[in-house]
Amino acid sequence: MKKSLYFLFISVLFWTSCDPASYQSEVILPRIISDGMVLQRGEILKIWGKGTPGAKIRVSLAGVVGSNTVGEDSTWVVELPELQAGGPHLLEVNQQKVEDVYIGDVWLAGGQSNMEWELKSGVIGTEEEFAKGGFEDIRFFKVPHSYSALPQEDVSDGQWKKATPEHMPNFSAVAWFFASKNRAEENVPVGIIESNWGGTPAEGWTEAAVLASLTGSYMEEAKEIVENPDLFEAENQANEKRRVLRDVMVKGPDSVVAQKTSALDFDESSWSIINLPRANPLEHIAWVRKSFNLSEIADAKLTLSTIDQQAYIYLNGQLLHYKDWGVPMPVLDIPSDRLRKGKNVLTIRAINTWNNRPVIGSEDEMYLEVGSRQIDLQGTWAYSNSDAEELLPKVEWLNWKPGMMFNAMIYPLINYPLKGVIWYQGESNAGRYEEYQELFSAMITNWRNRWEKSDLPFLFVQLANFMERKNLQPDSDWAFLREAQRQTLNLPKTGMAVTIDIGEAEDIHPRNKKDVGERLWLLARKVAFKKEGLAEGPVIQSDFTLTDSTAVLNFSSVGKGLQLSTGDKVLGFIVGDDNGDFEAVSAEIISESQVKLALPMGKEIKEIRYAWADNPEVNLVNELGLPAVPFRKVLVEQE
Template sequence: MKRNFFKKMILVLALFVLSSNVVTATVLLPSFFTDNMVLQQKSAVPFWGESDGKSVTITTSWDKKSYTKNVTNGKWNVVLKTPVYGGPYTITIHDGTIKTLNNILIGEVWLCSGQSNMEMPLEGWGKINNYKEEIENANYPQIRLLQAEHIESTLPLNTLTVQHDGWNVCSRKTVADFSATAYFFARKIYNEKKIPIGLIHSSWGGTLIEAWTSSGALTTIHDFDTEIQAMKSETDGAALLQKYNADLADWEMKVIGSDKGFETGKAIWATPNFDDTSWKTMKLPSFFDSNGLGNFDGVVWFRKKVTLSESIIKKDLSISYLADDDDMIWVNGNYIGETKGYNVERHYTIPSKFLNKGENTITIRVFDGSGNGGIYGDENFALKSEKETISLAGNWKYSIGIDSKDLPAKPYLAQGQNRPSAIYNAMIAPLLDYKIKGVIWYQGESNAERAYQYQKLFPLLINDWRGKFKDKNLPFFFVQLANYKQKKEQPTASDWAELREAQFLTLKLPNTGMAVTTDIGNGEDIHPKNKQDVGGRLANIALAKVYNTKIEYSGPLYKSYKIERNIATLDFDFKENIKAKNGELKGFSIAGSDQKFYWAEAKIVNGKVEVYAQEVPNPVAVRYNWADNPDGNLTNASDLPASSFRTDVWAGITQEKK
């Protein structure tokens, strides 16, 4: 008995030693192959990963098929055949150990990309209309969400960095920080078609379109050759930075030299005894664009007198605020400091030696390059000591130092994520083998100052992505810029109108679609809260063009014009029941050969629009909604707004900007 017992023990020990020397294979999958994912229906779907085994076997539950592949240099890949939409299913990967992906749906996968308006979440910083109710009702288990992290790279990456461990089921617990536009897009399609929808959200606020385009595509237009070369070479990069710093220093000297607040380099508007009685008054904190200065860019000086007690000036004081873009601050004529960057909170210390018992003068100089400008934030704008707080909110005197229109263009250096191709490399390139149905895109605000160039850049990006995703007909639907900034009383030039024109012209590419949003923006907020209609309008385009649903998806789109005597007659595509929405037609302007535009009267005659103005007896050109914040009301049977347009090809204000 003892002999048999010892034999058994020796056998058990031998098996244990042998098993401890066997290497256990481990499967590694890309970040987007996880539980809860959606795979594109009726497709040949690439599926790949890594393993230290010799081979892998992949089994798909929807068809019970197994695919066996050898592992080469640690990598393997197969192509899975997917059926018509359905699920949930599983995928099992066996390379010595078993890994199973659960709760997989077969459906439609859409890539959702762009800048902050695509990124804008239901809650968080977004807080869209009715966000609490929308989140509470977001129970859509057939919609799945994948959120890419903000990553940029000099070279294309193989790995996409994602949040929340991969795909998530859409619910009130997962949707709050996801793209509102993308969610409403998917919700409408799902409610109409009952097809599972997978949303890959890869966007980044404040980004330029060239950052989302591959360097190979960008080199074909030569507008970014220097920046692309600098990304490849440390020497070229250092030289580019050195030149930029020198150009910027020269430009800043020109600004100070032209600024009325300086005299021979001295800040005369910051001196305590300067007479500011003729200056106007503005309440701070606020953006000066919406406080009487319209769409002003340039330098604005602010002054305020503050009475301080003897006790508070015995120690240093602090002051904090937000400024857009750059600021400088003086107290009683003494320079305190300066900060550059619109999103940097200012924290300054005011030495007690600069303070007076009684009256003190605080002067803040703000430079704004584009968009909103000023001293902004909450009402907690104050001087503070350890024990006392003196509010600075309220009326300040202000005066313009210089208008940017009177300055040469500020030097620009693309850095970080806005370097050409930098975001494409990290947030698009890793996805190229993931089979998708189409793209929705919401971007353009950051390129508005170079709107004419966008006429090249936007089609370039679309064709670039179609080539990279190996689908020359990849549906690509996008949002046209909304109405924003102050309304103008008279027709005028507009870079936002020129950007909208570039988007409109991109409709010449096949299988594209544009959601016009000039009726649902917010003149004071570049991030309008109504994302329900934005997502819904994109969904209508997809339903009509991809899912063969009979649905209205476009307002009128300009097609042609002719002029007879003093009347210009305009014809449109999508003109069924063309009409004015609410009242008489508005938003049209007309010009003669002098290129001076006047507001025009317009009326609909036989399905076309006739435009004329008494001031223009010999018209040459017509424009519609040609403004940052237009209020035109042309529509059709859809009740959707017409796109802005112009009939002329006169040089715009962005034509020479690159």
């Protein structure tokens, strides 16, 4: 406190005694230092940018002042003392003004699509959130997707957006629910920096020089990138040119092309004949047409429950619906005047920019209901991906390569003080689970080093349950990845939100993001704000009691005691013997913090696992309903 007061005194003295005319030079600020920004309370603040070498820089904010001189490399940094929460303030850098600045808590929301998933994309509970009207002291800055083999000075674009009804639908749902809790409980403004990208692996978010010293499958390529960044950057630039062309092509069909291709009398004789949905997936910009006849017309409903990712749907030459990425395909109401007696034609233009393989329809979910009649749309369709429009150029996911997203989407932010990081990722690394603990731990440490804050809170989401439910699945990649995530908790100031109970078997993007964000907030209260209270579900302890027929396990984080979310028996435990054979076992709660397992007779048990499958059935929780943390406990060391 004395240091801050001294800094303030010297700063004010300096301000009043120096000639303001000497601070006239122009400056360039990074995009994140812009109107509406939120800065971290209680931290030394860095304001930085570019200017003319040798020019003087003066910065003022909320009554404090700092100064510096532009270096020979045209860069400058000015530090300001810690400030309390509040606003709005005016930030002045020489003659440049940044308005509507707040001081509060700032979090970086990183990862892949489950963090990127927006409120507008079918998230449970969003209508209630929208009805509240938003909070103007919650602001989001979305870093655009970008990648580079070289560290970038600034992000490619972006601006701070207030949480208003206009902007909220485009916010990360997980980050929104988290930020809402932060604002409500701490009573401070909240800033969220979204730096995330669907489908991305952790190595793309980690500095290549760090990866080059590790042992994973990415090591050799990381070394090549470190040694020849210009070569990789040239490849990136060429790939981006193809992407820009691709994006122009898929954005929307030319109106003349669309009208012609969807018309009733369009000649489709040169097109291929395919069977949908059996022919899925298709390729490039897929145009398909299906004719059907009506003897009577009436109001109708069209069901095409599966379209991946985007589609324009036409009926008799007129646009009926546009289905966007991430938005569920609704049942479409068709007024009778859009139909006609005799021949009708349904035309679909489908695109999938993720893998260039669009999907149209699924079994038993392709039909048209006209009055009391149901017309099956499965079967033969006319198909072309090169007649109406050209084939798409090949665009590769070069951003997945070591360090590429770190350089363009993380490195430009490292001067910006944070309260911490919230992270949801791992799906794209599940096939290489054996290297994830080392990789993820290295990434966290890398970020902490770059922010020069060894105790930067890092809170992450463990993979949710997903895919077909199987009674026994000891070889599950997703279970092993979850275990690697759990082991990453060995790093200090980390926390893991367990979501093994709120996933969806058929969708890798569960729509329950509210519980995810709020579970991350419980961890933030404990890790970042040092508050007491339950922050996680039951956690297995190292001590246990083993007999020939039973195992008694001890748990912490139980609150008032272990509970079951459903049923009267604990579900989800399996045991393995010295031959590597596993079987499910029954279990029961025997005290506030203990569970007893009934072990198979005549076997030497080597392992106990809990919630060990892609999509396990589990029900062990604590008093807050938080699920027990999945685990693997080895009882007998392997030779």
